[in-house]
Each structure stands twice: as C-alpha cells, then as structure tokens.
Amino acid sequence: MIIGLTGSIASGKSTVSNMLKEYGFPIVDADLVARQVVEPGSETLQKIAEVFGKEILTENGELDRKKLGAIIFNNEEKRQLLNSIIHPAIRKEMLRQRDEHLANGEKTVIMDIPLLFESKLQHFVDKILVVSVSEDVQLQRLMERNQLTEEEAKARIQSQLPLSVKEQGADAVINNNGTIDETRKQLEQILNEWDVL
Template identity: 60%
Template structure:
C-alpha cells in the first residue's frame, strides 16, 4: 500500500512524517528530493542555469534559492518554466525510490508530498492522509516558528489550497490541533484500521 501524506503549511505534516519514520515506515520525501535534484553538477541545475542565467548560481556552484525565488515569485511564466524543469525530475526520483523500497520487501510506503493535490499526484498513491489544523493554529505556529507577522502568515496560508478542500479529498484526516500524543494516537489507530504492515 502506498500512502500519500500531505497537509498545509504549519499543520504538522512533518511531525506525522517523523512519527511514521520512527515506526519504521520507509518515507519518500518530495521536499528532500526537490533539494536532491538541484545539487551542484546535476542536469536539472544545469538546465535551470541555462534558462535563468548563471547568476542564479552561488560561487560554489550551488543554487542561489533566494535569487531564483525572487525571480519567479511574481512571474507566473517564469514559475511555470521552472516547474517544467524541476517537477519531472522530482516525480521520476520519487517513483524510483518507491520502487526501491518495494524491491526491498516493504509492504507500506509513505509518500510525503506537501503539494499532492496542487500537483495532481493522487494517482501515485492508494490512500491519502491529510494532516489538518485550524487556520488560527497554523497562523500561531507560523508566527512562532518563522517570525512572520500576522499578515505574512495569512498570505502564506492563503497561497495554498485550503485545508478544508484537502480534507474533502482525503481517505483519512489527522486532527493536529491538540497534543503530540493525541496526534500519534490517531495515527496508530489509522495504521491498525488500514492494516498498514511494514
């Protein structure tokens, strides 16, 4: 069984992902892979530099994320171009890692994909868990964690598909408004219910 794990900014998806890892489930982490595919010397990074200019590279040959971010932030066309370079490479690597875990004999694999719905990757997984938190809780966490102002936190939350929309498309929702223990109990119950053997 391939389980897709997703949520929204500051809902606690990473916390649930860590819990699953501690329980021994293999994790295919889309964020980690998106960093991996743009490592110095990678074909993806070469392609990005050819498209956006070599000044998006730092002196050591790595990607200047800040510079690239400011280039694409308000430019839909450039963002599409960048996604067209990065996304296929990320998807290919995600599928490669999934196959590798299956070959090692694992029965349940977790695909941790923050933008699972936005990227329309539902077909990659058999079941979807959405980690949810109330917008007020998301806001508080963002302000505490990232030092954002109220407005900045709001903007970040509103830039994503609403958590309610995601919940509607989920096979299960983990409510992460309470304590870590409450969250873990919900996760354990779900893994038993789904018979998610490693």
C-alpha cells in the same frame, strides 16, 4: 501500500512524518527530493543553468536560490519555465525512490508531499492521509514558529489550498489540534485500520 501524507503550512505534517519514521516506514520526502534534484552536477541543475544563465550558480556550482528567485519572482512565464524543468525531475526521482523501497521488499511506503492536491499527484498513492488543524490553531502556530505578524501568516495560509478541501480528498484525517499523544493515537488507529502497522 503507498500512503500519501499531506497537510498545510503549520498543520503538523512533519510531526506525523517523524512518527511514521519512528515506526520504521520508509519516507519519500518531496521537499528533500526537490533539493536533491538540483544538487551540483545534476542534470536538472545543468538544464536550469542553460535556460536561465550561469549566473544562477554560486562559485562552487550550487544553485543560487536568491538569484533564481529574483528572476522568477515577478515573471510568471519564467516561473512556469522553471517549474517545467524542476517538477518532472522531482516526480521522476520520487517515483524512483518509491519503486526502490518496494523492490527492497518494503510493504508500505510513505510519500510525504506537501502539495499533493495542488500538484494533482493523488495517482501516485493508494491512500491519502491529511494532517489537519483548525484555522485558529494553524494561524497561532505559524505566527509563533516563523515569527510572523497575523497578516503575514494569513497570506501564507491563503496561498495554499484550504485544509477543508484537502480533508474532502483524504482517506483519513488526523486532527492535530491537541497534544502529541492525541495525534499519535489517531495515527496508530488509522495505520491499524489500514492494516499496515
């Protein structure tokens, strides 16, 4: 079974991802893959340098995220161009890792994809697990974690699809408003219901 794990900023998805790791499930982490595909010498990084110029590379051949960010920040066309290079590479690598785990005999693979719904990647997975919190808790956690003002935190939360919408597309929802133990109990219950634990 392929389980898609998703949530929103400060919902506690990483906490649940770490719990799944402790149970021994292999995790395909979209954020990690996004960094891997632009490592020095990668085909994707070469393409980005061809399109945006060599100045987006640091002296040691790494992606200079600040310089690239400055180019695409106020330019929707260039941002879409960058996404058209990076997104297919990320998807391809995520599927490669997923298939490799399955080929190695794993019965269950977790695909940790923060923007699962936004990127319309539901077809990558068999079941969708959403880690959710109330808006108040999400706001508090984000302000504390990232040292943000209430306005800054709200702006970041609003840039994502609301958790209520993600919950509607989920096969199961973990309510992460409580303690770590409460979260773990919910996770175990879901994994048992899905017969993967």
